[in-house]
Structure formats: C-alpha cells, structure tokens
Amino acid sequence: MNKVIIVGRLTRDPEVRYTQTGKAVASFSVAVDSGYGDKKRADFIPVIVWDKLAEVCGNNLTKGRRVLVEGRLQIRDYEKDGQKRRAADVVAQNIEFLDTKQAANNPSAPPKTPGYDTSSFGTEVFPEEEIPF
Template identity: 40%
Template structure:
C-alpha cells in the first residue's frame, strides 16, 4: 500500500504570490500562509501561536494565484508536503519544506479588482460560494 501525503490548511496569505515563469513554459507561484491556534497558558492567559507555511502552486494554480490572491486574504489550501534542498550563495546545502498545492479555495469573498474591496460588500451572492481552483494531474500521476 502506498503512503498518504495530504495537507489541509486554512489561513491568511502573508504576502502577495510571487510568480516565476520557467523556461519550459510552466509557471510557479510562491507565497506564505499563516495559521493561528489559541490556547491558555498556566496563568490562564490566552496565547496565540502563528505557524508560517511556504506554499508553492504550479501551472494553472500559479496563474490563478497571481490573478486573484492578495496579502491578508483567507484561503483553504489542499496539497502535499515536500522538502527539497538547494545550495545557497555560500555553497551551503539548505533545506526548505513547502506545501505543493493541489487545490486552493478563496474564502471570505473575492477581492474586487480595481479598488481592493471585498466582493461581499458589493455582491452577496458571489461571496456565498467560495471559488475553488484545482491543479490538473500530470499524465504520469494518473491512476491508470
């Protein structure tokens, strides 16, 4: 039996997506996502803990992220966790763990192009149905 590598996150974008267009025509978007949890310490004080996640979205999802996602927006991200290594400018091996997004759903309405206001303020029916984007599987990932 194959293992399962599935991540589900709901959080707020820490920055606008940064999109790169690669030589082969593929595009990749990188952004950070903050998730918060709350608990009470021994003194009964409410404590907030923020965890930052590195998100990578490829191809069509990268284009969607570039077009629709903005800093501070709440999103649902579904994907898989992956750790990769690279050489920094001092030739040191570095590691980064990131979530490779398979699905992104915009929550809390869509940004209104032009004035930056939330679509919920202008069109309540549009805000009721979150917009979901999915990454189409590569040919080598199909189950048949």
C-alpha cells in the same frame, strides 16, 4: 500518504514566475493560527502552486485573503553560503478562496452573500409535517 490541508491568510501577494518551458509557478506564504489565549501564535507556511492554478492565484489572490490550501508536503535540500539546508513547502493541488477581495480589505465587515437574504432562513417550523428522510 502525503496530504496537507491548511487554512489561513496570505502574508504577501503571490509571486508568479515562468519556467524556461513556459510553466507558471506561483509562491506565497499562508499564516496559520495555532494555540489559544496566551499561547496563540502563527505559523508561516510557504506554498508553491503550478500551471493554470498558479495563474489563477496570481490574478485573484492578494495579501490578507483567506484561503484553504490542499496539497502535499515537499522537503527540499539546498546549499547556501556553503552550508547544506533543508526547507519544507506545501505544493498546492487545490486552493479555495474563503473570502472576497472586499472582505480581505475590510476584515471586520461581516461576509455578504450577494442577492440572498439569509436572515430569515429556518425561522418557520411546521411541526405537523413529516420530514422525508
């Protein structure tokens, strides 16, 4: 089984291109935090997205947006300056946008749920009622 799930922020806007056959392909990198305290660091993971999902990413994602990427790991070999090299990419099969464009532009602002006041959720408890499960 080859399955990868990462959560992080885009390090740059997606670059959308089209193959000779007209298939859309988008590429971008996701910064994923690891470690904690003095050992905290970020890994910059390249992501490739195909077809309609590539167009959706190109139209909606921007640098700084928080995303969850689900896909598979792809190892590819290539040659540069006469040297054989190897690279790893995540080929995305599903992408979830975890924030809004406004939250990406202002990361210190708390997330908003439009049209709902959730501040009082769960404050009323009725101990005499029986829970139906």
